[in-house]
Amino acid sequence: MEMVPVSWYLLLAALLFAIGTAGALTRRNGITIFLSIELMLNSVNLTLVAYSRMLNDQTGQVLVFFVLAVAAAEAAVGLALFIAIYRHRRTIDLNRMNLLRW
Amino acid sequence: MIETAIFLLFALLAVASALVVVLHRNPVYSTLSLVVTLISLAVLFVLLGAPFIAALQILIYTGAIVVLFLFVVMLLNIGREEISQQRGLVQKALAGIGALIFLGIVASSLWGLYGTTQVGPLTEDFVSLQALATLLFGEYLLTFELVGLLLLVAVIAATVLAGRLSKASQVSVPEEGLPGPAGGPGPTYTEHPDQVTPPEGVR
Numbered sequence: 051m052e053m054v055p056v057s058w059y060l061l062l063a064a065l066l067f068a069i070g071t072a073g074a075l076t077r078r079n080g081i082t083i084f085l086s087i088e089l090m091l092n093s094v095n096l097t098l099v100a101y102s103r104m105l106n107d108q109t110g111q112v113l114v115f116f117v118l119a120v121a122a123a124e125a126a127v128g129l130a131l132f133i134a135i136y137r138h139r140r141t142i143d144l145n146r147m148n149l150l151r152w
Numbered sequence: 153m154i155e156t157a158i159f160l161l162f163a164l165l166a167v168a169s170a171l172v173v174v175l176h177r178n179p180v181y182s183t184l185s186l187v188v189t190l191i192s193l194a195v196l197f198v199l200l201g202a203p204f205i206a207a208l209q210i211l212i213y214t215g216a217i218v219v220l221f222l223f224v225v226m227l228l229n230i231g232r233e234e235i236s237q238q239r240g241l242v243q244k245a246l247a248g249i250g251a252l253i254f255l256g257i258v259a260s261s262l263w264g265l266y267g268t269t270q271v272g273p274l275t276e277d278f279v280s281l282q283a284l285a286t287l288l289f290g291e292y293l294l295t296f297e298l299v300g301l302l303l304l305v306a307v308i309a310a311t312v313l314a315g316r317l318s319k320a321s322q323v324s325v326p327e328e329g330l331p332g333p334a335g336g337p338g339p340t341y342t343e344h345p346d347q348v349t350p351p352e353g354v355r
Contacts, residue, residue, distance in 0.1 A: 106271075
């Protein structure tokens with residue numbers, strides 16, 4: 051039985067990361083930018099698992115575990131920030147958050 | 153053969169739903185589309201011999217994080233993003249070019265790897281949850297504890313940030329929008345000066 055080469059998974063992860071990068075750079079809605087960042091985190095997870103399979107070493111999966119935990123913390127704090135911003139400004143359009151912008 | 157078919161199906165599904173996440177104007181659709189991406193990736197994790205990670209992905213990501221996103225989207229009642237009026241095209245083009253360059257770098261570095269990444273069949277040892285747990289609670293125990301601490305800090309931070317404003321900090325909320333940057337094109341975010349102070353019911 052032939053196996054799918056690991057480089058296909060890596061290529062898919064790179065594609066997802068690129069899509070996430072483009073989204074995080076172009077969108078103005080704070081939530082969508084956050085979703086793009088989650089997408090990037092997930093593509094990194096895929097890379098880690100793929101390399102863990104390739105090297106036959108489970109350390110990559112342990113790293114994915116930690117990435118998941120950090121993503122959860124990041125989502126909680128980030129969404130709380132958005133709620134706080136929304137309370138003051140009635141919008142989370144990031145183009146209007148220009149108080150500190152040069 | 154069947155593995156290749158499953159891989160192609162879910163890879164295609166992941167890329168398509170990722171594009172919807174990034175391109176759709178309505179954040180609710182974006183969030184729900186992210187669920188499809190995450191579940192497709194969970195299937196790929198199973199293919200790669202990481203069933204525990206796949207379960208975590210579905211439980212934590214789609215079960216907790218995405219639901220949190222959806223909750224916030226609905227709570228804040230975020231509508232469709234309006235069409236941007238200026239600078240949008242340049243920014244989009246630059247971001248697209250940047251993402252493509254990144255993809256090219258990664259793909260070309262993978263090209264050298266091609267052919268060397270054939271892997272053997274999955275072994276019992278690799279899939280075993282016991283080996284993963286031994287690694288997690290043995291070699292990486294300190295990191296595990298630190299991650300727990302990080303989650304505690306995150307919970308406290310989220311509570312402080314999203315909690316109800318106290319009386320003292322509510323006084324400091326400006327009645328009018330803050331003045332725009334000096335020399336800038338006028339006030340930039342005072343479209344709704346009457347709504348700057350949050351109503352009483354909003355938490």
